[in-house]
Amino acid sequence: MKPHLRTSAEGVDYRDLNGNGVMDPYEDPRLSPAERTEDLLGRLSTEEKVGLMFQTVIEIGPDGELLETPGAISKSPTSEVVLSKHLNHFNVHAMRTARDGARWNNNLQRLAEQTPHGIPVTISTDPRHAFVENTGVAFSAGPFSQWPEPMGLAAIDDIDLIRRFADTARQEYLAVGIRAALHPQIDLPTEARWGRQAQTFGYDADRVSEITAAYLQGFQGDELGPQSVSCTTKHFPGGGPQLDGEDAHFPYGREQVYPGGRFEEHLKPFVEAISRGTAGIMPYYGMPVGLVRNGEPIAEVGFGYSRQIITDLLREELGYDGVVVTDWELVNDNHVGDQVLPARAWGVEHLSPIERMRMLLDAGVDQFGGEECVELLQELVASGEVSAERLDASVRRILLVKFRLGLFDDPFVDEDEAERIVGAAAFREQGFRAQAESVTVLENREGTLPLFAGPRPRVYAEGLHEGALQDRADAVSRPEDADLAIVRIGAPFDARDDLFLERWFHQGSLEFPPGLVVRLKRIAEQCPLVLVVNLDRPGILTPFVPFAAALAVDFGSSDEAVLAALSGRIRPRGTLPVEIPRSMDAVRRSRTDVPGDTPDPLYPLRTGLTLP
Template identity: 75%
Template sequence: MRAEDRTTEEGLPFRDLNGNGVMDPYEDPRLGTEERVDDLLSRLSIEEKAGLLFHTVIEIGEGGELREEPGAISKSPTSQVVRQKHLTHFNVHGMRTAREGAHWNNRLQELAAGTSHGIPVTISTDPRHAFVENSGVAFAAGPFSQWPEPLGLAALDDVDQVRRFARIAGREYRAVGIRMALHPQVDLPTEARWGRQAQTLGYDADRVTAMTGAYLEGFQGAELGPESVACITKHFPGGGPQLDGEDAHFPYGREQVYPGGRFEEHLRPFVEAIRRDTAGIMPYYGMPVGLVRRGQPIEEVGFSYSRQIVTELLREELGYDGVVLSDWELINDNHVGDQVLPARAWGVEDLTPRERMLRLLDAGVDQFGGEECVELLLELVAEGAVAEERIDRSARRILRVKFRLGLFDDPYVDEDEAERIVGAAEFRAEGERAQAASVTVLQNRDRTLPMFEGARPKVYAEGVAAEALAAYADSASAPEDADIALVRIGAPFEPRDDLFLEAWFHQGSLDFPPGLVARLRRIAAHCPLVIVVNLDRPAILTPFVPFAAAIAVEFGSSDAAVLAALSGRIPPRGVLPVDIPRSMDAVRAAFADVPDGTEDPVFRRGTGLTIDGPRAQ
């Protein structure tokens, strides 16, 4: 029995979160959400209310214990942010094992239960079921089942599969205490160079809208409740049309443009998310440049700072009354080691942190992502610059989600059960099948695929683990000695490493270096060449078309999954969720906000061959 567990005189169990020996209305699981929120809000100090408005990064200590010193990215000891700053929302980064994650959740919830009103913690995460490892975007699966990136789910073109993935991922999240997903990412990646496409569902607005609904249904259920994972749908009003494809994490990528006039199309997945009662919405960092909507110029500031976007469009026009969580570090510069990333205060760079916070509150933001400067908000309240009623409005939305998730009634998890559920064999097998099936075959001359038919061939391979290949073929040390060659490569990008996080983002040109093209051509001169490209962004595949016997792309697949697809053991059935441009000239000439906007693509969206011939389109 935990310290806060009590029983009423009538024998009804409850959690005595404020330690007064009485079941107060907010502790009563029989009451409705609004009644419980009203009661708790009336009891909270301004310090406790203010803490609710912050959502920052947290890291797990060794063995699943609480980390009581700043981490690689987290700013403060755990006890300090929970007990002194009253924060109750944390985005968890590394998680080595399921048992460690579950143990840490229980320790964190015990710490929170010891605060004055025992408000439980909401643990959130960026996507963590695929392959990308980037602290600003997503995490590799680790102990969780591993699936293709969302762009690979889009390549499967199967709404039911998206729903099934979300149900499995949500079950694994809940097992370790993660109750909020900082996804789905439903941006339409219409600028081919944009570096965050792997986590999107492509740019066909009809399919993305359908998949958004399925994704939310899988994680949240028919309605938000104790079996749900609350979703923060992002990045409103659509982060895809970045100028020159540069990402808005960085000062050079702050501008978002709509030269084709397609702003409304980018809104469509969010309209569906609102219809499906998404628990939260996150605006993007980008600032619109030259955008005029319904005759009204839109202020050129980051979307979270824009009252026109958050209050007038999202709240009033689209009728959304859930939580608006800003993206990370909009108020203060982020210092990590000897690197710094300026606050993404695009369009309001000259404002002070105090003035930026006021702008965000006025725009309609409820929670400040990546920040823990509670003292700044309290100063604004003490000065009369922010009314307590304004704090209450956001606190109410935030508490409503906690109560609906059942966190006040039971925030703990079973550590043995977590170990059984997370990464269960059936979940891993389903993820691996999806990885293989999402492989998309774009070229297959002379029926090169399926590979490995007949006698055991000798294969010259690059980028494929020898142990994976050994299940299908013998290894050749040189192309001259091989029956066939298989080369796995990544989509090209321009390495950068000046600002914090920058090295993890793939940005810049989509052209492969000429030396690589020449080397692969030489391999193809000796034996049939199969090229497999990891497509985290569209790549200019044009140079490979004349000499490659087969070209396939994948969106997060292990060597084993790729070989299963190429052999036909798990038939590849992916179709391109985006165009593959013919040239960088075509990319530069395209309108950033227009789907299918590059002229004469070498492979069109929807292209996908079976290994026996073209799919019916």
């Protein structure tokens, strides 16, 4: 029997969350989420309401235990943030096994039962079903089934497949207690240098809108319920038009610009998300510069700070009444070890943390991402600068999502079921097939592809793990001894490591180093070269075209999936969801907010060859 489980005088099973022996309305599973929300709202202390308005990172302890010390990223022991600060929304990072995740969820929910009203915890996550490992963006799959990055799903361009992926991810999340997805990321990556486009679905606004609808359907269903994972769609009103492609996590990337006047196009997928009932929306860090909408200049402050964007546009014009959660750390600087990342208070850097918080609330946000500074909000309420009514408006939205998800009735999961569901063979097979199908073939000269159709070849390989070719070819150590060369490389970027998180972001030039081009050309002079490039950004492939016998790109695929595609065992059907520019000069000449604006692209949108 789970703790606090009782049967009322009317014969109704319920969780006695406040331990008073009575089935209070918020504990009554027969009432609607709205009715239960209103009852609980009237019972909460200011401290409990304040705690609901923060979402931060806590980490899993060894073997799924609670971590009672600060972690690698998390700032405080778990018991402190749950019992003393009354937080109950947490973003989970590393998860070693499904059993660890499930056990941790259950331990965390039991801890939450000790709070005055037993409010259950909502566990959230950034994307974790693909390949990118970046603490500020996404996590590689680990125990979960592994699929291509969202850009790879967009390359396949199959709406039903995207819905199936989202449903699979939903099942795996549910199994370990994750009830909130901090995705989809539906920004249009119109600046080719931007470092966050692997998690987008390309820049065709109409197609991204259709993908958004399918994605939300797979995670949330027709409406939010006990079998749903709530989605926070990001980054409103579109994070793609970053000046020079620099990311707004960092001070040098704070500006978003619209030289082509295409603000409304970037907004379009969010209109679809709102119509499909996304539970949450996250504004981006970016600060619009020179943006005028309906004849009114938009304030040059980060989108989360902008009342014009959050209240006037999102709330009033678009009619959104769900939860608005800020991106991480808009209030305080983030100190990790000996590195620091300034608060993303773009345009309001001069304000104090408490002044920033007040401005965010005035803009219309409900929840502070990556923060646990409850004392600042308590001070604003105590001083009368934030009214009880303003507090209640946000808390009502936040509680309603918890009730609709069924967390108050049963937040626990089965550890054995978690191991059975997460990474199940059928899910892994679907993910592997999608990895292979998303491979996009751009050049295939003289029938180089499909590979391995004839006698067992001698192959020189780079970028493949040892043993990847053992069932298909004989490995040789020199190109001159090979019948064929297969080389996998990543898209280029400028290595940076001054600010916290910076080294994980691929930013800067899209040009490959000349030494690499020369070396690959020499390989191609010895034997036919099959070049596969992982495109987390659209690198300038122009130098390789004259000498590559075959050229393909992937958006998150294992070596085995790439070889399955290039051999034709699983036919690749990827087409480019963004264009590949011909040169960096073309990138610099393009308008930041305009899709497909580089002159004379090397490979236009939706380029992709089929294999014979």
